[in-house]
Amino acid sequence: MWKSSTEISNSIFYPLKNWAEETSGNWNMLVGSGFVLVLLGVLLLYVYIKRIGKADERTNQIYLNSASIMLCGVVLFDLIFPKEYMWQIFFLFKYAFVFIAAGIYLAVRYKKELS
Numbered sequence: 001m002w003k004s005s006t007e008i009s010n011s012i013f014y015p016l017k018n019w020a021e022e023t024s025g026n027w028n029m030l031v032g033s034g035f036v037l038v039l040l041g042v043l044l045l046y047v048y049i050k051r052i053g054k055a056d057e058r059t060n061q062i063y064l065n066s067a068s069i070m071l072c073g074v075v076l077f078d079l080i081f082p083k084e085y086m087w088q089i090f091f092l093f094k095y096a097f098v099f100i101a102a103g104i105y106l107a108v109r110y111k112k113e114l115s
Contacts, residue, residue: 006082006084009080009081009082010082010084013081013082013086013090016030016086017085017086020086020089030089031089031092034089034092034093034096035092037093037096037097037100038092038095038096038099040096040099040100041095041096041097041098041099041100041102041103042099044099044100044103044104044106044107045066045099045102045103045106047103048103048106048107048110049063049106051110052106052109052110062106062109065105065109066102066105066106067102069098069101069102069105070098070099070101070102073094073097073098073101073102074094074095074098077090077093077094077097077098078094081093081094
């Protein structure tokens, strides 16, 4: 009837594990795309932190909201991603998605303040 979170997680991510373990090229593609996403997220964060400006009363609230989005994302992905296999890859993707989400939040706030 009700499946546990590990059964749901395994049903979603086990095919990815099988695909990644077929060849070393698949594994390298997964690791490479993870690093590209991390770099994209860090770059997005850096650019919009620089554009928003130095810390003051206005920007501190924006930065705290961005940090809370990152924290919620880390907790959410810890619940979703499996911990029995490929945890290094999922660790990489977890932080890539969290950085991108926080960068998107900063970009939206920056665009909102311009208009």
